[in-house]
Amino acid sequence: MLEDYINEKISEARELMQNDTDKALKIYDELLEIEPDNINALNGKGSALMKVNKYDEANEYFDKSLSICENSSAFLNKGIIFKHLKENEQAIFYFDKACEINPNLENIITLLKNEITTSTDTINLNEFNDEASELIKKGIELKNESKLWDSLEAFLKAIEADSTCESEVNRLIDEIKNTFEKEFIYNDEEFDMDNKIDRIKMQAIRSLVKENDPSKTLTLMNIVLEVDKNDLNTLNHKGGVLFIFNEYQKAIDCFDKCLSIDKCYYCALFNKGIVLRIMNKLPEALSCFDELLKMPQYSNKVKPYHLEILTKLNQNPIP
Template identity: 25%
Template sequence: MNQGEKLEFKCPKETHYGYAKFVCLNEFCTNSRIFCFECIKNGDHNTHIKYQYEIDNLFEFFDNQKKKTEELIQKLQLINVAITNQFSQLEQRLKIKCCFPTAELQKFDTQKLNQGLNQMIKYKDITKNILDDINESSNALLDQINKYTNEFTLDETDKQNQAQLKIQQVNELFLQGQKLYGIKKYEEAIEYFDEALQINPNDCQSLYLASECLTMIKNYKDAIIKADKLLQIDQNNPQYLCIKAEILRCQQRYEEAILYADKALSINSKHLFSINNKADCLKMLKKYEDAIFWADEALQIEQKNLFPLNVKSQSLKMIGQYNNAIIWANKVLFIDEDNINSLITKVECLIKIGIYNDAFIYLNTALKLYPENSTLRQLKIQLLTIQNQNNQANQSLQKIVKISPFFNQSKIKNERF
């Protein structure tokens, strides 16, 4: 309801048929706080008339109460931050004063070692009492917090509102993380997903994208923890099985990755990401014919998907079908002319079939885009070596022709190339 609208409630007294028009804000009132004209005639609330307001004033009352509550929450949050900061300082100073790494101790001379021992003995009594003192204080603080928390008992409506509020908070945090994930700010995105998971540890959308982000920054250990949590929630979800397969593939655990991809495909035979994962794993296991088969399966679902196109062109190259590999690399480059994998595949295949000039053209194009790529640099050295050898061979051939003008030059060229 908006503030421009009128509040309309039936009078709580069953014998009164009119609408409630007033509200009582007296702290000690024992009558119904919502009442009608007939209630006034009966003398209700006459002892505290100055606390009576028209019911529409409830908007202002609740707004003011909301602002006061938000201010209180902010002050409590500041106290929480201050306590956390003090704990951090204590933790740091304990490490500096009382924790000497073995490697550092070995570098100490006698004087420095003596100083260290004096320090340790000086702080021995203090550290002994830290836990007891802070435990005592924290228990007292927790008792106070529990006391005031229990003052606000929740009925079923409150619990539903609380649950709805949690859902809203989780969704807002997820959307913030999703935006950061979309622009490849993975570490920042993870912070939002983790915050959402503190509120709801079983929020699948946050678990999934957190796992993806962790995979992108190569934190595979934590990525698998998130993926396993997803599978505990739903072990038959192809998407969750697929993210586990993807992490395993990135860890070069290809046989295990295929097992999870197969589980996903047993549930959904057309699950594209699982097919892609399986195709790439088979390629990495040097099972090129099988990789091509699964790449074709993926391409039947989505003809212009770059992942299986790359897998197919690379696998064709590995089994010596260089011309076919170039055809499929070209399909990728038609969609994405800067695709590094297909540029490399095309250059390698052009070298293999001896079309060096074209290989140089594509290699130079690729190096302008990716000047630091080590594979491209190696290919350039390879091509320069071949070019240099050809130049030397041509020079030798010209010398032979000068000495023997009737020498069969075309025959030599055919034999050489």
């Protein structure tokens, strides 16, 4: 059936979005030739265009989607586009529209709206010494320019310059960490809802994505790992949750366990690279991304991280 074919191709395109946006775009183009008013294909192409920073074109596809039927996905993505363009009132308008249609988006939309309201106006810089204040301002400017690693470095230096700013600056650091956590890669997995362990795994993922409750997620994942300590998908997810809790070494231990089971498990290798970069372990992080670059299907995802670390190492060589 045509509907089954289209749904299958959309799932394929969504999976390709992680590593090969060009191929995903080609699939969406093919689908839109067959069914020009397919909302999922329109939103999918818009999302793929966002991945390659073609925001104006992406916006047109979300507008086309909304002209057919109001839907939360198009509203949410339009909000993200206007947030990126720093048109904050428009962004908040679209975020609110998305939440009206789908209240389950409330947690993620709250995070996105909080990112919009973060500015020097929300922090009383007069409370800190001059060096820390300048570093905080610089960090926020870099964050708004999407130079997240440089922003993170500025915030950490601000804390070193004046420890009294730590509480305020950690809030800004957490927002950057949330951005990186969204970059983590997880394998899509088919769940057998007649299987008790699969039901627990699905509940764990739901508690993280929809309920924004990482503590509950961790508890459920530990239950799964008591039954099967080598469950790759669960170990990888657990590493991501431990990252949220700032348990960096424990997160890496989870990713290493994945890689001891399957040395080519690219999800864990990529996630480990991000955590090592957060820990400022640049050569170790680079080694992870070097390995991933040997797999052409992941190069688009990996190259920006690889280049950032190489640039950093060239500026500040390790003695």
